[in-house]
Amino acid sequence: MARKQPSLDLKNITMVQTMELDGCMRCGECAEWCPTYEGSGYLPGLSPRDKIYRWKRFVDRSFGISATLFGPKEISNEEFVQFKDDVHGCTTCGICATVCESGINTVELWEGMRANLVKRGVGPYGKQGTMPKIIGDTKNSYNEPKENRLIWIPKDVKIADKADILYFSGCTAGMKQTNLAVSTARVLNKLGVEFCMLGEEECCCGSVLIRTGQYFREDNLAKKLARTNVDNIKAKGAKIVLYACSGCFRASLVDWPRLLGEEVPFKVMHVTQFLAEKIDAGEIEWKQKPFGEDKTVTFHDPCHLGRHVGVYDEPRKVLNSMPGMNYVEMERCKSYQRCCGAGGGVKSGMPELALSIAKLRVGDAETVLYPEGETKTQTNVFAQACPFCKRNLSDGRDALKQGGDEKADIIIEDVVEISARALGLSPSKE
Ligand code: SF4
Ligand code: SF4
Structure with a gap:
């Protein structure tokens, strides 16, 4: 008789992550700090400790000693769907990793679990599933035509065609929270910093796809976005790329090199780091109290x-x-x-x-x-x-x-x- 196959596979979960599951002491410190667990009114399924325990049980039922000797125990689709809902009720904030005495890299674990579940056809969660199509079609996460990337630019702002410094606005500052893009450009102009941008050729950084476990969908879309952005930045000749969006900054610094298997050929800086350097160099003279009073x-x-x-x-x-x-x-x-x-x-x-x-x-x-x-x-x-x-x-x-x-x-x-x-x-x- 053919041996029963385990319900679980370990795609997108590394050996180290599987071993980390055994390191969990169930101390509950992560649950004390978890913002989604507290924000949900302490829904048990959202506790990081319990998510780790449940995934460990999935692994044991599929590959543990008993499963090896007597065959794997089935995991129902309902269990997978419930787990998917719970593992997506996480902002990937990472404080559970900060406080974990066992040193479990939980953010990587949650993202690996999400990708595993998306691959088996369970997940992502709700509207998140529309993102690959929207980003694939429009190259931004707001389903806007690409020319809308430029509508925030006021007449007084000067953007060079090519420069050593490039400002990557990101979809949110370029299309929704546009005061941030306007402020960044005006501050750089005021400080005499010549900078260029990718304009209509800028693509989503891919963060939303990576964080929700969908980076491989639509033919490795996140990798394609990273490749296009890096190549376009290279074509501009930029040596430093500035980000005011922390999500894009993290994606460029951590995710793009990982997806592409190579270091990016430019320095990645958050605008606050750039301004802090200018302050240290005595190159910023503030003109006034920002809000007119203390x-x-x-x-x-x-x-x-x-x-x-x-x-x-x-x-x-x-x-x-x-x-x-x-x-x-x-x-x-x-x-x-x-x-x-x-x-x-x-x-x-x-x-x-x-x-x-x-x-x-x-x-x-x-x-x-x-x-x-x-x-x-x-x-x-x-x-x-x-x-x-x-x-x-x-x-x-x-x-x-x-x-x-x-x-x-x-x-x-x-x-x-x-x-x-x-x-x-x-x-x-x-
Ligand atoms: S803090 Fe770490 S060891 Fe403690 S329950 Fe959470 S994951 Fe497990
Ligand atoms: S990363 Fe997720 S599970 Fe961990 S503390 Fe933050 S919201 Fe909670």
């Missing part, structure tokens, strides 16, 4: 800028250097920050969960202890360095205000937009 400001570390690639100090250096900005730190900051709730496809797939987490994060920022451990201070400005974080935190702030939370009356702006104000520039096109 404000108390705090900073939200985007997961893709902070925990994923370790950029923490530069955005703080930029804010601290400006006049009229009294910088205060939230209790949950830097590597222990709470995610805004938008990443990992959660904003598109589970918008209510994303909003619930955003409200928690705005709550973190409303009042902070200042000076340390003494009085509670109302925060006026909640800065971040990613258009996706700004969008979700703004939604959270608005929802709290509508609910009558007066402390939620906070300005939410990107560090680069605030920099434009401090240089006497308008952060918006008008």
Whole structure:
């Protein structure tokens, strides 16, 4: 009689990741910190610890000693579908990896599980499944015609045809959160930094496909996008590529080299890193208080800028250097920050969960202890360095205000937009 085949396969899961499952001590520390578990009202399926345990059980039922001796135990489609729903209820924020005493690289694990499930035809989640077609057709994640990549550009902004520095705006800043692109371009112009862009030839960085486990779909679309972007950047002769979007920055720094199997032939920098270098070199002279009067400001570390690639100090250096900005730190900051709730496809797939987490994060920022451990201070400005974080935190702030939370009356702006104000520039096109 033919031997029964295991229900599970281990496509997109490495041997090391399978061994890591055994390293989980079930201590529950990850669950204490997980923003989606808390934001969902502690739905058991969303706990990172329980996801690891359930996947380990899948592996044991398929390949464990009992499965080897007596044949694998079936895993039903319902179990796979439920697991898919739960593993997509994760922003891939990475704090579970930060706090895990066993050193489990959970973000890589979640993304591997997602890709495995998508490959078996279970997943991704909801509207996330439309992304490969949209991005394949339009090369952006908003289903816009490619000429719309340029509509944010005001008449006063000067963009060179070729230059050593290239600004990669990304789909969100180029088409939706356009104040960020306007601010970046105006700040660079004001500082006398010549830069070029890819214009209509810029493609989605592929982050949304990679984070939701769909990078191989539509004929390896994420790899094709990375190849096209890298080749187009090379053709411009750029030596440094600047990103104000933390998602694109992370994709270029980590995902493009991995997908392409080679280092990218240019230096990848977040705009806040570039500005911090200019401050160190004494090349920035702020003209004014960004908001006309003194404000108390705090900073939200985007997961893709902070925990994923370790950029923490530069955005703080930029804010601290400006006049009229009294910088205060939230209790949950830097590597222990709470995610805004938008990443990992959660904003598109589970918008209510994303909003619930955003409200928690705005709550973190409303009042902070200042000076340390003494009085509670109302925060006026909640800065971040990613258009996706700004969008979700703004939604959270608005929802709290509508609910009558007066402390939620906070300005939410990107560090680069605030920099434009401090240089006497308008952060918006008008
Ligand atoms: S923190 Fe690490 S060891 Fe503890 S339950 Fe979570 S994954 Fe397992
Ligand atoms: S990556 Fe973040 S959202 Fe996902 S399971 Fe870990 S802590 Fe929760």
